[in-house]
Amino acid sequence: MPKHWWRRAAQPSPDVAPVDLPDVDALPSHLLAWAQVVDVSRLSDRTVSQAEYFLQGYRHMTLASVEEGAMRLMALVATQVSPPPPIDLQPLDVLTTILAVRRKQLGVG
Numbered sequence: 001m002p003k004h005w006w007r008r009a010a011q012p013s014p015d016v017a018p019v020d021l022p023d024v025d026a027l028p029s030h031l032l033a034w035a036q037v038v039d040v041s042r043l044s045d046r047t048v049s050q051a052e053y054f055l056q057g058y059r060h061m062t063l064a065s066v067e068e069g070a071m072r073l074m075a076l077v078a079t080q081v082s083p084p085p086p087i088d089l090q091p092l093d094v095l096t097t098i099l100a101v102r103r104k105q106l107g108v109g
Contacts, residue, residue: 030086031093039082040102047076048102051095058092070095 051073058066070091077098078084085094 028089028093031089031097034083034086034089035097035101037083038085038098038101040080040098040105042082043077043080043098043102047073047080048099051077051099055092055095055099 054069054073058069061069073095074091077094081098
């Protein structure tokens with residue numbers, strides 16, 4: 001008779017504090033200002049899928065692949081959102097922001 005191995009779900013330790021979300025004051029002010037006015041209605045579903053896939057897997061990519069993928073997505077996003085993101089913002093911040101704004105506008109998140 002084969003033995004069944006069951007995986008227990010991770011339980012938070014009672015003495016460990018829950019992870020807090022980043023403080024809004026810690027974000028760059030021009031990122032917050034841009035996020036409040038950006039229009040993502042022209043953002044294609046394909047671009048959204050590519051951004052989600054990139055954000056889920058960039059930690060497992062080489063630095064060159066991350067930079068190339070981020071710049072490619074930034075160029076794509078800049079043509080589909082209005083106003084385009086400020087140049088000095090980090091690509092990961094921009095991609096995360098447009099996904100959050102899109103979810104908010106669709107009423108999903």
